[in-house]
Amino acid sequence: MNFSPLRDFVRIQSDNTPHVEDLPYELVERKGLGHxxxxxxxxxxxxxxxxxxxxxxxxxxxxxxxxxxxxxxxxxxxxxxxxxxxxxxxxxxxxxxxxxxxxxxxxxxxxxxxxxxxxxxxxxxxxxxxxxxxxxxxxxxxxQGPGRGVSRYRPRDRNDMVALGDSGLTSNDCNLLHGFAPLSRLERAVLDIEQWITGDEFKATNPDTGWDVKVFGSRREDRFTLIVNMPFIAADIKSFEHYRQRAAECHHAMVDRLETFLGMTPDVLLNAADRGVRPYLTALGSVADTGDVGAVGRGNRVNGLITPMRAMSIEAPAGKNPLDHTGKLYNVMAHRLATEVSELAGQPVELHIFTSKEAPLNQPEEVVVRIHGWDGDAHTEARVRDLVTGALESTDDLTRSLIRSGVTMW
Structure with a gap:
């Protein structure tokens, strides 16, 4: 697959709109491991x-x-x-x-x-x-459809399957993907607190806590508020008084964590239903214990967050074929490229990739890179263009990585 310089599909632009950190109000959500x-x-x-x-x-x-x-x-x-x-x-x-x-x-x-x-x-x-x-x-x-000979889903032998690094791969669909970097203070706080609560360190000292953690974060100017929903394992909680004690201990640990992380004291509300006398208990640690239903694509985006104040793709990458499903490949690539460009330029970046069905994997229809406050210097533009085209030429490396470790949104 050879990159053609004749078709310039990469657009690098200055973004002069207010950055999310400069907005007076921000909202972020994350659904945890056990949701x-x-x-x-x-x-x-x-x-x-x-x-x-x-x-x-x-x-x-x-x-x-x-x-x-x-x-x-x-x-x-x-x-x-x-x-x-x-x-x-x-x-x-x-x-x-x-x-x-x-x-x-x-x-x-x-x-x-x-x-x-x-x-x-x-x-x-x-x-x-x-x-x-x-x-x-x-x-x-x-x-397969009528009149079709060899189907992708009915290979006659291994030669009808796809080899890793196949130079003839094209996009399986029309897709529009987005990425941004860096995360805002609120986004980092929401991501960090859920990963910490469901991580090894916290679980080792709080094994009576469940996994169906959901975190809502809001920022009004410089006032941060986090609502954390976290179940407890019913077998480990002896009474409502014991539950309230354990919730208070976990709440204190969360505040300490966030104070260290943010450098300020946020408002933290743990298990809002506890405003009455309704403990959040589960058998195995998830509301799936009591009949709740889940579906692919209704939760976190590729960066592990739900960010309504940002450009956000509705593509569900989990479970898609990592060889040519651009709703997966470009979803991951957009966020990784945004991070690389942001580190290079030293500014916030928003990145968009649009591709059509059957387009070569290294030549989507458009890649738009928006750099906040960029002055348009040619040196940065050339380096950003190299990053983008290099990533597109290396989709087979991304495929191998996805097969080894998958897309992580939790």
């Missing part, structure tokens, strides 16, 4: 990775697929102070398309999908036992 929507994103992405790895191991190529239509139907739980048990399992529904076999050799898709669901749910809940707590429904098909 049903985040679970679905993680399961879909894990399924794609496992499917790619299976294909590479057995065929040295990757079959076409997309698993970005995962849903979780929550179970039912019996819990009270000092006890908690899941009495009806979670159901994970996979819908999408994929090759089910290569020639006569079957690909064990249901096993791959189940392992993805088991691994994720075991990691983001407390006491999850797949054999008792999980049911998987596989609705993935390999259907």
């Amino acid at each position: 049903p929507d985040t679970m679905c994103d993680a399961i879909a992405e894990r399924a794609s990775r496992y499917y790619c790895l299976y294909c590479l191991e057995h065929f040295d190529r990757v079959a076409h697929h997309w698993f970005d239509k995962v849903m979780i139907f929550g179970g039912e739980a019996d819990f009270d102070y000092g006890r908690g048990e899941l009495t009806s399992p979670y159901t994970v529904l996979f819908a999408g398309k994929a090759a089910l076999r290569c020639g006569s050799e079957e690909i064990p898709l249901t096993d791959i999908l189940r392992r993805a669901a088991e691994d994720v749910l075991t990691e983001v809940t407390t006491g999850f036992v797949p054999e008792r707590h999980l049911r998987v429904e596989n609705r993935v098909v390999d259907h």
